[in-house]
Amino acid sequence: MFRNFFLAIAFFYVVSVLTIVAGVFVLQLQFEIFSIVSLLFIALPFALLLGWMFSKIAIEPLISHFETLERFSKETLHELNIPVSTIKTNAQMLEKGCTDEKARKRIGRIASACELLEARYDELDYLIKSQMQKERIDTVAVAPLLQERCEALQEIYPGVTLACDLEPISLKLDRMGLIKVVDNLIDNAVKNSPKGTTISLRLKAKRLEISDEGRGMDEVELFKVFDRYYQSDDSLPGYGIGLDLVKRYCDRHKIGLSIDSTPGQGTTVTLNLAEVAEDAG
CATH class of the missing domain: 3.30.565.10 (Histidine kinase-like ATPase, C-terminal domain)
Incomplete structure (x- = not known):
């Protein structure tokens, strides 16, 4: 999706700049009032303005998208911590009062799965932070x-x-x-x-x-x-x-x-x- 969007922006910018340059040469050929260099200097601000406008159009939706995604990820990360802690605490409590060996093994697997969830929690936290800073070596x-x-x-x-x-x-x-x-x-x-x-x-x-x-x-x-x-x-x-x-x-x-x-x-x-x-x- 974003690749096609970037290509479209680049295409329109190139076409717009070429149109300005072509207009400069047409004016030069028709009226010969200014030198080509002068006309190019006149056209340059318009090209820069177009570049700024297209950049703004391209970047602002992306900034909004990534800010929303980052906010959602952080909120989800926070919400995940509560059920993981609840499962872990209750599994430990059940294991203390359990005398059946099979049941203890099952509780142990729940605790191990909870540890795996905690590891995935750390990974998600790592992924979010790694988007904002370099990896820690x-x-x-x-x-x-x-x-x-x-x-x-x-x-x-x-x-x-x-x-x-x-x-x-x-x-x-x-x-x-x-x-x-x-x-x-x-x-x-x-x-x-x-x-x-x-x-x-x-x-x-x-x-x-x-x-x-x-x-x-x-x-x-x-x-x-x-x-x-x-x-x-x-x-x-x-x-x-x-x-x-x-x-x-x-x-x-x-x-x-x-x-x-x-x-x-x-x-x-x-x-x-x-x-x-x-x-x-």
Whole structure:
């Protein structure tokens, strides 16, 4: 929508300026009162005025749109905090008074899901703030972070096993963005894996591999997999934006991203972390 709007504004501006210039030459040819340079100086203020008017027409609706969107996001963020806190508090209270082991496990899953909601809350807060300021680059110990995410997500996805084989490594990047990347990749692996299978996280030689034993993808799917809103299977939950976010984050931080997949045998996503390693030049 905005692309067509910008093209229309640019087209009308160019046509208007060309019309003014053509008018200048016509006046020069007809009357020869002023020199071409003089007429161009006369036409310049009109061209600048047109440029200002078109810029105003183009930018003001966008400013209004983004201010409304930002205000709505902040209000939604505030409203989300209340039910999340309520669920968390009541889950803790129920767990204290519960003696049935199965019920305690279910309450534990509710608490884990609430922690995941809190993480998404932090992510949304991060996304809003990142629109107004640069990403915060920290030195991140990756192995503990990955272990923490696996333990949290294992409670949410009890149908699969999350297995970690992690070497210690420190990276210089945006911590919250890395958490989003890892969560998205694990979530995709879970969605495409049958119950009872294993999702492996392997961190060796500055390379992170996340592998599943799911349905895999063919060459056509691999070609489209990073397209925004693309979903190879519409029956799966989600909106097709996870891998697009992953790719944009990796591109920003110079992280090599590749996918190796075979139909019926599973998928491996590899992140080459050499460029953001703490000892990188």
